[in-house]
Amino acid sequence: NELYAVVGHPISHSKSPRIHSLFASETGEPVEYTAIQAPLDDFTGTVEHFFERGGKGLNVTVPFKEQAWHLAGHRTVRAQKAGAANTLYLDQEGVLVADNTDGVGLVRDLCRNHGVRLADARVLVLGAGGAVRGVLGPLLAEQPASLTIANRTVIKAEALVDLFAEDAGTTRLEACGFEQPEAAFDVIINGTSASLQGDLPPLRDSVIGPDTVVYDMMYSLTTTTFNQWALDHGATTVFDGLGMLVEQAAESFQAWRGVRPQTAPVIHELRTD
Numbered sequence: 001n002e003l004y005a006v007v008g009h010p011i012s013h014s015k016s017p018r019i020h021s022l023f024a025s026e027t028g029e030p031v032e033y034t035a036i037q038a039p040l041d042d043f044t045g046t047v048e049h050f051f052e053r054g055g056k057g058l059n060v061t062v063p064f065k066e067q068a069w070h071l072a073g074h075r076t077v078r079a080q081k082a083g084a085a086n087t088l089y090l091d092q093e094g095v096l097v098a099d100n101t102d103g104v105g106l107v108r109d110l111c112r113n114h115g116v117r118l119a120d121a122r123v124l125v126l127g128a129g130g131a132v133r134g135v136l137g138p139l140l141a142e143q144p145a146s147l148t149i150a151n152r153t154v155i156k157a158e159a160l161v162d163l164f165a166e167d168a169g170t171t172r173l174e175a176c177g178f179e180q181p182e183a184a185f186d187v188i189i190n191g192t193s194a195s196l197q198g199d200l201p202p203l204r205d206s207v208i209g210p211d212t213v214v215y216d217m218m219y220s221l222t223t224t225t226f227n228q229w230a231l232d233h234g235a236t237t238v239f240d241g242l243g244m245l246v247e248q249a250a251e252s253f254q255a256w257r258g259v260r261p262q263t264a265p266v267i268h269e270l271r272t273d
């Protein structure tokens with residue numbers, strides 16, 4: 001079997017080993033996938049050691065995605081813009097390649113699995129950290145009518161607007177604070193980590209209309225804090241990030257193996273665990 005792993009700190013709760021094992025059985029690919037907890041001060045050593053002993057590919061998670069990006073000798077276009085990498089492998093010449101599959105994972109889950117149309121939609125993205133930067137490119141590629149980035153620290157949202165202006169095409173790309181938007185959006189995507197502190201972004205209730213689709217990039221076995229807030233304020237369609245997690249994994253698996261696994265059975269299996 002060929003060796004793959006996810007590296008993070010902490011790592012024990014990662015679902016990636018289970019997801020990739022399911023992909024391996026489904027496709028028959030000779031993939032063995034483990035979890036590695038890197039010391040906070042030695043991500044680089046951990047990666048080097050993994051590839052020196054013959055490892056084929058890594059997923060990278062919190063808090064090492066930016067370090068993975070810096071470490072690589074080559075970055076895919078989508079990783080370059082994301083400023084962070086969740087996927088590493090060696091190319092033919094042995095150069096460490098960084099890819100980022102989070103954004104395609106989100107768009108696949110939204111559009112393909114849930115049938116949400118982003119083209120011409122009015123989209124509100126909450127947050128302006130690494131997670132949001134990682135998904136803006138693929139979201140803009142769907143050509144929404146507008147994409148509003150709202151963040152607690154507005155200058156960080158403004159910096160993302162500057163960075164992605166060249167990718168916006170005809171999409172109206174704008175930055176603001178949480179309290180500013182008033183009219184209902186077609187799609188609201190939560191990319192903040194506010195709920196980890198038990199907080200909610202202080203949005204106006206009016207941003208949620210009866211047809212608003214709400215997507216929390218977080219996932220949990222029960223309804224996420226953000227999605228519960230949305231349901232309490234009139235949303236009828238809410239999704240969490242489990243599908244995104246499985247879709248980004250499938251995209252990494254394809255980058256490594258050249259084979260695309262089916263995701264629906266895996267999403268179903270994780271959901272019913």
Ligand code: ATR
Pocket residue numbers: 126127128129130131132151152153156191192193194195197199200201
């Ligand atoms: P990540 O990799 O999860 O994106 P990050 O880069 O630290 O992590 O970004 C965290 C995001 O969640 C930021 O948008 C942050 O807002 P600030 O830019 O104002 O810091 C947001 N966030 C974190 N805690 C929050 C809270 N309690 N309320 C609102 N937003 C919060």
